[in-house]
Amino acid sequence: MTSTTTAPTFNPADPAGIDALLTQDERDVREAVRRFCDERVAPYVGTWFEDGTIPGIRDLAVELGSLGVLGMHLDGYGCPGMSATEYGLACLELEATDSGLRSLVSVQGSLAMFAIHHWGSEEQKQRWLPEMAAGRAIGCFGLTEPDAGSDPASMRSRARRDGSDWILDARKMWITNGSVADVAVVWAQTDDGIRGFVVPTDTPGFDAPLIKHKMSLRASVTSELVLDGVRLPADAVLPGAHGLKGPLTCLGEARYGIVWGSIGAARSALLAAVEYAGQRTQFGRPIAGFQLTQQKIADMTLEVVKGTLLALHLGRMKDDTGLLPAHVSLGKLNNVREAIDVCRTARTILGANGISLEYPVIRHMANLESVLTYEGTSEMHALTIGQAMTGLSAFR
Numbered sequence: 418m419t420s421t422t423t424a425p426t427f428n429p430a431d432p433a434g435i436d437a438l439l440t441q442d443e444r445d446v447r448e449a450v451r452r453f454c455d456e457r458v459a460p461y462v463g464t465w466f467e468d469g470t471i472p473g474i475r476d477l478a479v480e481l482g483s484l485g486v487l488g489m490h491l492d493g494y495g496c497p498g499m500s501a502t503e504y505g506l507a508c509l510e511l512e513a514t515d516s517g518l519r520s521l522v523s524v525q526g527s528l529a530m531f532a533i534h535h536w537g538s539e540e541q542k543q544r545w546l547p548e549m550a551a552g553r554a555i556g557c558f559g560l561t562e563p564d565a566g567s568d569p570a571s572m573r574s575r576a577r578r579d580g581s582d583w584i585l586d587a588r589k590m591w592i593t594n595g596s597v598a599d600v601a602v603v604w605a606q607t608d609d610g611i612r613g614f615v616v617p618t619d620t621p622g623f624d625a626p627l628i629k630h631k632m633s634l635r636a637s638v639t640s641e642l643v644l645d646g647v648r649l650p651a652d653a654v655l656p657g658a659h660g661l662k663g664p665l666t667c668l669g670e671a672r673y674g675i676v677w678g679s680i681g682a683a684r685s686a687l688l689a690a691v692e693y694a695g696q697r698t699q700f701g702r703p704i705a706g707f708q709l710t711q712q713k714i715a716d717m718t719l720e721v722v723k724g725t726l727l728a729l730h731l732g733r734m735k736d737d738t739g740l741l742p743a744h745v746s747l748g749k750l751n752n753v754r755e756a757i758d759v760c761r762t763a764r765t766i767l768g769a770n771g772i773s774l775e776y777p778v779i780r781h782m783a784n785l786e787s788v789l790t791y792e793g794t795s796e797m798h799a800l801t802i803g804q805a806m807t808g809l810s811a812f813r
Contacts, residue, residue, distance in 0.1 A: 429691060433722045438729060439506075446499065447506040453484050454514040462515045463774040465636040469629070471517070474597055474638065475555070478521070482552025486511070486522050488530040494546035496534070502732035505677035509728070512678030513685045516784035517637030519678040524593040525549060527670035529556025532602045532613060535666065536658035541615050545600055557625075559589035559603040559642045560664050567797050570661055574605035574644075576614060581651045585614060587644040591791065595625040595640025602655070603644065604664050613655035613663050622647040633787040669745050672792045676731060676748030679788055680724040682781040683756035687717045689776050690763035697768075704766070713762050720755040727751060743805035746798035754795060757785045 425434060436444065457480060465471050481487055488496040490504040504526075512519035530549050533541050533556075548554035565572040574587030587605055595601070601616045601623070616623060624643040631639060655663065691714060694705035704710050731748050734740055760782035764771035772779050789795055804810050 430688065432718050433726070435722070435725055435729065439502075443500075443503055443506055446503045447510055449484065450486060450507045450510040451513075453480075454510055454518070458514050458518055462518070462636050463777075463780065466515070466517075466780050467635070467774055469631075469635045471636055471638065474521075478525075478552035478555055480552070481522060482550060486526070487552055488526040488534070488546065488550045491526070491530060491534045491546075491550075494534070494542055495550035496530070496546065497550075500732075501673070501735035502729065505674065505728055505732045508674040508678040509681035509684075509725075511681065513681030515636050515780065516678065516682060516788055517634050519674065519681070520593050520634060520637050523671050523674040523678070524558055525556050527674055528558035528667050529594075529598075529600065529602050531670045532558065532655065532658070532663070532667045533615060536613060536655040536663055537615065538652065538656050540652065541655070545615070549600075554599040555594050555597050557592050557594040557598040557601045557640070557642070558664075558667065559587065559592055559595075559601050560668075561591050561791075562588055563590050567794055569604070569664060570611070572604065572606060572611070574603070576605040576607045576612065576649075578608070579648070583614065583649045583651070583653060585616070585644050585647040585649055587642065587647075589642035591628070592625070592640045592642050593634075594638055595642055596627045597638050598625065601625075601642060602667075603642065610660045611663065613658045614649055614653050615655065616644070616647065616649065616653065620647050620649070633783045635783075665742075668792055669740070669742060672745045672749045673731070673735065673740065675788060675792055676745065676752050677728045679749075679753045679756040679785065680721060680728055682785055682788075683717070683721050683724065683752075683759040686756075686760040686763040686778045686781050687714070687721050689778055690714065690717070690766040693767050693770070693776070710766060713766060717759045717762055720759055724752040724755055741805070743801055746793070746801040746805075749793065750795055750798040750802065753785060753789050757782065757789060760785060 485497045486507050489499045490501055492498040508519050511522055533545055549556055560569055562572050576583050576585045585605055587603055598618050601618055603614050603616050604611055622645045625640045628639045694710050695703050697704050727748055760778055763778045767778055800811050
């Protein structure tokens with residue numbers, strides 16, 4: 418019996434042939450984002466990381482808006498309305514370039530824009546979402562505080578009524594986009610529980626000093642938010658958000674993007690290691706030909722493949738039935754943890770060159786230390802999974 422089926426070829430950039438599981442539209446989205454990153458960001462991001470700045474970030478935001486990745490999984494108000502899987506593939510390519518780039522996009526779309534889109538009034542949506550989708554307005558999301566990270570219910574930020582207005586006093590830390598934002602979604606305690614507020618950053622009493630001296634996510638704007646007696650009109654509150662469900666729903670969206678993005682960083686480190694190993698000669702031959710190096714490459718390849726399949730599965734679930742918090746925790750805990758291990762292993766293959774910004778490995782490795790912590794630490798995701806598996810909460 419003969420077969421006319423063409424035998425598959427092995428592609429080191431897609432070892433398990435996962436491309437065959439994607440639709441043409443999904444591949445087109447991925448390629449458009451990859452092309453943008455290769456042309457607009459990759460040649461410069463090492464210098465941005467070294468300098469701790471993103472020159473022309475507002476122009477970059479407009480370009481990202483034109484690309485269609487800002488709020489890309491939201492419908493209406495100038496948003497592209499793409500699928501969760503398409504959004505995930507975009508996050509993978511963005512973070513394959515740099516975690517800071519993916520952070521800019523995910524904070525804009527999955528936190529600030531999603532909060533307004535999901536919990537906001539029609540007036541708030543009309544005012545902010547079209548401008549944010551186009552990148553002409555940048556948003557940030559103020560939840561984390563100096564003494565309230567994994568336990569946001571203990572936040573000290575407070576909003577009180579003053580006639581029909583609100584007076585907001587808040588201190589927020591580690592806020593991506595904060596110093597360049599035009600609008601901040603800020604969460605605070607009120608007499609009616611935790612509420613979210615849409616705060617134009619030119620409101621008197623609002624300040625966002627830049628956080629410096631960080632060794633991770635250096636190609637990203639990270640800030641403190643300081644709100645002292647900020648007076649807001651009654652319609653500044655997000656009408657649909659009451660209690661912790663509001664910010665936690667937003668965090669679930671951002672965490673989903675990290676499930677994909679972290680694998681992008683791992684893939685970048687893996688391919689850099691494979692290329693380097695093929696060029697680096699020791700003892701008369703490329704180190705790619707040594708068994709220990711091939712063992713490392715094989716192990717890294719397995720983790721990138723498994724993480725990509727997990728992300729794709731969760732993307733299909735999100736598009737079909739939606740995801741539970743435990744599903745997202747499974748993805749973030751596994752993929753970020755394994756991505757860090759892939760980067761560390763890749764670093765050993767590059768030897769001393771592994772610490773040079775001429776290669777992406779050490780940059781990804783340092784960035785992922787932040788990704789491991791933000792949007793829920795590994796400990797919090799482990800407890801979320803543990804609670805789902807046992808039915809018992811170990812948070813308190």
